Amino acid sequence: MFFVDTIEVAGLGNRSYLAGGARTAVAVDPPRDVEQVIAAAARRGVRISQVVETHLHNDYVSGGLELARLTGADYLVPAGARVSFERVPVTDGDRAEVDAADGLALRAVATPGHTPHHTSYVLEENGTAVAVFTGGALLIGTVGRPDLVEPRLTERLARAQHASAHRLAAELPDETAVLPTHGFGSFCSSSQAEGSETTIGKEKASNAALTRDVDTFVAELLAGLDDIPAYYTHMAPANAAGPAPVDLTPPALADADEIAERLAAGEWVVDLRSRVAFAEGHVAGSFNFEAAGQLATYLAWLIPWGKAVTLLAESADQLRYAQRELTRVGIDRPAAAATGGPSDWLRAGETPGSFPRGTFADLAERRRGGHVVVLDVRRDSERAGGFVTDSVHIPIHELRGRLAEVPDGQVWVHCAGGMRAGIAASLLDAAGRDVVAVDDSFGAAEQAGLTVARRAAGRAEAQEAAERTGHAAGATAADDVVLLDVRETYEWQAGHAPGAVHVPLSALEAGGSLPERVAGRSLVVVCRSGNRSRHAAELLVARGADAVDVIGGMRAWDRLGLPVVDERGESGTIA
Template structure:
């Protein structure tokens, strides 16, 4: 905004620490050939608003719904704490109805949150929609109010811990962004940081990490899930060093981290992993799939660790698997046995992070880099639902 001279439009009820244009329900923001009409749509928060895009004749073409009406679901209502959740869930129901009642069926929907976002109350579906389509698919519009409220609240699951920090940052206001390459870290200094127990994060692809990595580092593959899970597990304010194969990889990671408020990096080590060892040997562990797990279960005693969230485990899980959600793993390491441990999640990403955490000399770690749906079709693996 500073760069292009734009102004921030923020609901009047939000007390922020920077200059903004306060907007209320019904206000219209003129932007040349288009207009943005403000609609108060509480639910995600008390002061949440949506913006209806209209042409100069006043005809609506689209609505930016933020955390209100999403594709096949709605925004979660518990971000302000349990004391506000039920009230906000009722408000969310009425906000979605208002959008559906006041806008034409062909109005396109552009929510802030989509598939995979923890800000959605339940998983979103699809990548485009209209108000008319939502009238027949969105639970807020197909259920009665009490059923919607009860089911939404019952289905709310954990969300990333960094959300609490983002709220404070958003209220305080944006700070200048530094996207420059972090200070270089040589192999000897990198080893010192690892031995000191600092956060040293390897950005390489998960199978490359498994094939060879520095002991004591954590593998967070730079992909769509990177910032969600690093932000969730990271000890806020702790020294953070990145390992990347090239400068672009490190710069891209820094950009993602800045978006959630992690601005201060203590450095980066860049290059092929074998050039960063400083006289130590690389560690490695096996990467496998669910058919390989079935074979292992037939031949020997192994431990299976499921690092999905509790609601995922409750819906379906491998018989005998230990459920330790990834975001709880650092605090529950003592529950893991020595010996051979196979780790899985829904698709492999969370399991890859977990494998990097539990890998140590007295344990044989195996990363299951496979889609959990394949476990259900694999002979020799028993799958059950929690009773």
């Protein structure tokens, strides 16, 4: 007999696993705080004999090295992962006994895609596959995203994901349980999973990686990729270096004077209480990241990396919880902390800051009485599905650096459900703006009488795009249609469609405007393979433009033999 225990890391949208028999077990992709894994082993009465990593993680700091040290377990890491510590390098086909008496073993299967070195592990009982730990390879209804390593590798890794999914499906029985690490809210997933369990057979019937041909799968996968949290860039290096043991001892306590001094010094003071409590009263200048929300993801995403942070909590338990969550993303030691409420954190004579909260019905009523600024802080992918007309769009992770772009006047800020609006409201309040936090589901906006536009960017095959823009044989370009190339300059110089207008995606994301000759014309947006153009088209549609993106990008264009020229007007190439 065997067991598999799931260890939920809900704040990051991940899972870790403990699997084994009567005596020994293996831990898979453990979180930074390893006590819960050790506790799970103690409840089972087993010894952890192996700790395995499916890959060097990009979304959290691993506890694998520390867990192996504490338990004396072998630490298995893919051989292709460059690390600075001793480990057992794993290659395709390697086997490791988990519990010999119960006939349990792990078999390594190379599944590149999420990372070049990604490895899945098949749990076998007496030689029969019973489960597969797929990390960031095959997820529930989707796959791990392939764009976290290096932009130049993204399409190659997307194709590898398709091949890896097919390898698992071909080699494993339909009843094999699929146990991924990502896909439960983690931004490491290319899209979010629906459901909590699956098998190889179920994925064969529903997963795009197993139901689409490779070109269609890659085009759709790349077009649907969401924003990457800024802190991800620090996770893989930390994991490669070997994370230090976690220090969860209480931080130094700060009194009201020290809190004020830290604010004056430009440090971050983060209030962990609910957004309702924060709106009612808080230390002016502090920011609100609810401990009960996705604290680690959003604080690590928004805070300048390495910035000193002081935590304000309503209780010692809330502080301990937040401290544990933050260590998982490399925010190890708060500079200071305090518990209680605003009356404990303010100096004599100081008054707490506050701002009102409202619903979409309140916003609709306020709009009827005059102009207000409506600020949407959802991601581009969310806004593409519908937005309040005349609203300003600045995603929450960009807001701190774009506060000057928020128009004058009272700001009603909303997201999809209220949590991110609370964060945004605290940022605006700290900047001295008159703000109202819309604490409501976006689904209520239209019901409240607000006009919600639903203009998703369309899509066009390369042949259709060529016909619309006059590049296909016998086609005549319409005067109101322009081909917009959003690749980087070096790509454009090497090869582009004749007559195309060049505006890099990076310029659009920075708020740059289109050339005057493009204004008011329909846009056919193209990049190299379809990822950036999809993102650019959604950005442009959200700004009111008529835009479609080209499926497969300039690579699909080139495969059709459509014209490509370089910067000199001579025959060009598409990498």
